[in-house]
Amino acid sequence: MADGAATHCPYCALQCAVTLTVPAAAEVPLEVTGREFPTNRGGLCRKGWTSTSLLEHPGRVTEPLLRGADGVHRPVDWDTALHLAATAVRETRAAHGPDAVGVFGGGGLTNEKAYQLGKFARLGLGTSRIDYNGRFCMSSAAAAGIRAFGLDRGLPFPVADLDGASTVLLLGSNVAETMPPFVQHLRGARDAGGLIVVDPRRSATAALTSDGAGLHLQPLPGSDLALLLGLAHVVIHEGLADQAYIAKRTVGYPALARSVAGYWPERVQSLTGVPAGLVRETARRLADGARRGGSYVLTGRGVEQHVDGTDTATAAINLALLLGLPGSARSGYGTLTGQGNGQGGREHGQKADQLPGYRKITDPAARAHVAGVWGVPEALIPGPGVPAVELLASLGQPDGVRCLFVHGANVAVSAPDANAVTAGLRRLNFLVVCDFFVSETAAEADLILPVTQWAEEEGTLTNLEGRVLRRRRAVTPPAGVRSELWIMARLAELLDAPSTFSEDPETVFEELRRASAGGPADYSGIDYAMLDRGEEAYWPYPAGSAGTPRLFLEAFAHPDGRAVFTPVTPRRRAPSGVSAGSAGSLGSGDGGAPMTLVTGRWLEHYQSGAQTRRVPALVDARPEARLQLHPSAAAAQGIDDGALVLVANVRGEVLCRAEVSPDIRPETVFLPFHFAGVESANRLTEAVTDPVSGMPEFKTSQVWVRPVAAGASAVALQSEGAS
């Protein structure tokens, strides 16, 4: 009989519990099944069902690969590989200083790797230049949460708390595609007619509101902030605000009330395209739900991935605070974390300005504590670095990063203005990429180091509700593959780094516990043994406590215990990308108006697609990118369903097929960002960022869309292949 390992799915932050069964006979394939757990209740989506394909994939990198002068990657042994990397670091440091070496991490790394990566950057490489792809993901909601509550934990309550809610307002989140088993927790709200989805598209999630299950609000892309101010306006003016809660648990109400006085529903209708009646109805249902089974306000990337993403998330929090939701037993505000360890990955030092335990790197007490745990003088820890987009823009530039380590990220596909990022990667003196496949970023690397993946390693991840989970090893990794912990330990040795770097996950976790102790994200009371017993461990979990399934019930995390209202208002920004004479190869002035490009996700793929584009069942279902556009826009351009289209602006061009659908607003087009090359959506996005969080703008790029004649497309594809 086969062994079954209780672990979690490799993909998103819902971290569905699975059992991975390793058959006795080698020729029988691995089998994954859903396991009963509060988040997924045994359910899995097709990404989860097919996740064993990643383990058995013939394209796995199984030995270090070095690029030769001819550009071809050839195997080298580990000793050579590590010495080359260490030499590149030494030479870069000597010639350009320690900040010329950079690290780019990922929200999919285990807590142990994320922690050790932050430590390796600061002590092993001596650089301040570390940031990670969570900057494209959770940074806006995190900044807003810290501003309002003094603490950022995606969901400050267990996911199952949503089950009893009467009203759930989902802003810019398509959970039915991105984390399907989550939809089970919306059943109660749907039965109560209280699921309210805000999305410019009639997404699969928006469709869940039909037949009386709720409301779908379809604002213009980029107008979410105005919509939220309108909702706050109605709550205040119709007397729906929880004044007792506001008086007892918040500060800043009068200024907040003044800031929304100018956003009456009819004005908001003009700004957003959402009928005034729907704005009023939404506010009333939220207030009504709070008095019945509970009301929740949840945000996703749709409202957060903007240059005003922090302000938009703040506006959502302000709305929740007006209604008295956060920190109450049956209501709340939360942000739906995206990547597998998007929560834990943002707590333990991968961020440019952060030390383990969600501590600030600029806080002298935090520095002293962490230096003590690491056994180094505090002065040895560098100061704050720069956020992801700035880091990537500096690649190969004077005073920029010249030698880069990438872990668990595929920036050549996932970062905004991907063409510019790829050019930056090519300017580097030395690029090291740790991955298990030759991703588009790895393809640019001087050195590819093959690493273990989900079912081949031990560790912990922290899911979207702040619960720490065990990842368990079920299969033996291929012979030439190493854990990133091992790689960091060896490199630290070669670079004569101070402190210690263990390759054993549990040892690293024990150190993480001590490093996080006393910080906002305190893990000191959690150990592997209790996780293995199946105990529920929600941080903060100081030693001697029982953890914190629900935050803020007594007080918020600011010194006075109160939540803070921060007034926010929309700022106008000139659209960039399609100014006169800038239509790229399309030529300008040939009629059609520029359209607004929203990027996003499909159920069948995950992030940059580096994994899911290698799973046959998923590729069969969704083999290529498709541009979703409205029938009226398609008709105006003479575009048929399935026809090839060129999508372009000053930054780049995408060639793909059209998916003509009434489920999108007429002036908006949608493109998933899971694909590479000519299908890569991020060739069109702009590397402008939110001034608070450093989040790029992914949802309001201006583009031209044109049909392409069959012959022309072949030419475009060929020239792409040659470049």
Add this chain to the structure above:
Amino acid sequence: MSERVVVVGFGPVAARLIDELLPAVESGVVEMTVIGEEPVAAYNRVLVADLGVGRTSADALALADAASLVAAGVDVRLGVRVRRVDRARRLLLLSDGSTPRYDRLVFATGARPVIPNLTGLNPDPGRPALPPGVTALRDLGDAAALHAAVAGGKRVVVLGGGVLGLETALAAAEEGATVTVVHNGPFPLGRSIDRGGGAVLAASLRNCGVRMAGNARSVGVETDDDGGFSALLLDDGSAIDGDLLVLSCGVRPRVELAEGCGLPTAAGILVDHRLRAHHEPHVFAVGDCAEVRCPDPDCVDCRVPRGPSGLVGPGWRQAEWLAGYLTLLASGALAEAQAMPALPSEQPAVVVLKARGLTMAVAGDVTADPWDEEALCSGSATDRPRLQVSQWADPEHGRYVKMSTRAGVLEGLVAVGMPRTAAELVQLFERGAELPADRSLLLRLDGPEANTSQAAHDPARTVCRCAGISGTAIASAVSSGCSTVAEVSGTTRAGTGCGSCHDEIRGLIEKHFQSAVA
């Protein structure tokens, strides 16, 4: 280097200007004084009618707070009037005797209600002394008068069929007052709407309980023994009895102060595209009191004089722009100030009825009808693309839409009783975007079928999104023996994700066995 900016008036537009200038005040670039005639800081005048019918509170209307502005370093003077402006010495003389000086003076004096020429009303616009029971619904005191009438279920007469009058009437009727709207012309909103839209709108207002008295010319007010309003007298000798008369006859820019110091005015204080008074670089005007018309006789934008819009949106945009400009001037960055792009001219106004019981939006030129000669003839009479008019009328159900377009772009629109259509049309109008060739798409937004997928009955459709299983695959699993959802899930993986499709799988199973029995 720094400059003293004095703002005269403390309404919504002034509040926005001050907010935008605060960073410059805090950094010491600008010293600021604001002078407000009312005893309170700016509040949202747009919502005074809502306050009058008890739908909001005075607190919630506040747009500014004097104490926090003072704390931020602003010199705030409330309950004070400006008597005179001495431009030669750049001084103001205030009603409290003080004489603040300025480097830049901004008029944000707004507008005052037009008091119609009726016997029994004092027509002096400078000193309106209305009898008890007559109000123009402009400030907080007027709102209190309306509130007393509505709360007491009294009879309210609204004089004027403009958008503000209709909003007041509708809200008061919904909150329990007995309301009559008196307007001239055959239908309300006569200046903005077409006949069809006006007729449907009037019918809808009646359905909401508002009495409509059209084609009425009022000549005087009748007062009771205490001198309070008792009836509005019409020119046909009839009278409309009531307890409160709300005057809603438009507003007029407050320009007397500017006129008094010799600045050129027309409907409003004349300003150029940088909001500067003509030939006076130290004086500006924004909002309802300002009329953008530059001195350049060749300016295309200013060929057709357009008075102040009376809407707050354009004023806020002016305030935002002017704050940037004044900050540059104050910091001595004259070249940058000069290089700043001038304020873009405003789009024609969109009128959206602010109401709960019915929805209406109207914008642009809506006078053309579908059967007009220009719309029907095949070619174009001028070099411009031909005007096309589409119309949908369903008066029985209170619905009416008109779309006037050239080259697919809206020149005018009317939408009554169609909320989603109205919201979309206004968006399309404001962005100058092209309408779908099939205009009926826009009507269907408010239809019940808008939210159902056409593919709902396609057997090959995806039933389980999570696992990507089609109806056909489930049907074949059922044919080969699965008779429960769990069995179907075990065989196909359908229903193993979010579970939303369980009902549908159950339906397919039942359908199979029903047809087997039959």
